[in-house]
Amino acid sequence: MNLGDIESQKLELEGNLEFIKVEVHFFPPMTGFILEGERRHPKQKITPGIIDKTTGKPSYVIYRIDLPNRSIDEFSLWVYRHMDKAQMISPSAGS
Structure with a gap:
């Protein structure tokens, strides 16, 4: 896990x-x-989409x-492992 440099840690703790x-x-x-x-991450938001009538x-x-x-690179690597079952909406590539 990339904790960042001292300055970014300080900024994050200060909000x-x-x-x-x-x-x-x-x-x-x-x-x-x-x-x-x-419950994995306190600030995540998970919203179920349309219910499949079959399942x-x-x-x-x-x-x-x-x-x-x-944290973007590390998170992106995790998502890319599941790209056949995931679609990255944002940030877009190159953002």
Whole structure:
């Protein structure tokens, strides 16, 4: 885990560090895993999408979290491992 430099840690503790809005849409079978993880990070927001009439389960899950810049690469690597079941909405590539 990248904890950043001393200055960014200080800014974060003071509540003055700029965060990046991250949104990822996850699709089955990842939806169950994401929905089970509601307590993994206190500032994440998980919103179930449209319910699939066949399964009775969400057809996708919207995952939102604000992260410091230093965490974007690590988070992106995790998402990319599941790209066949995920779509990165923001930040967009090159942002």
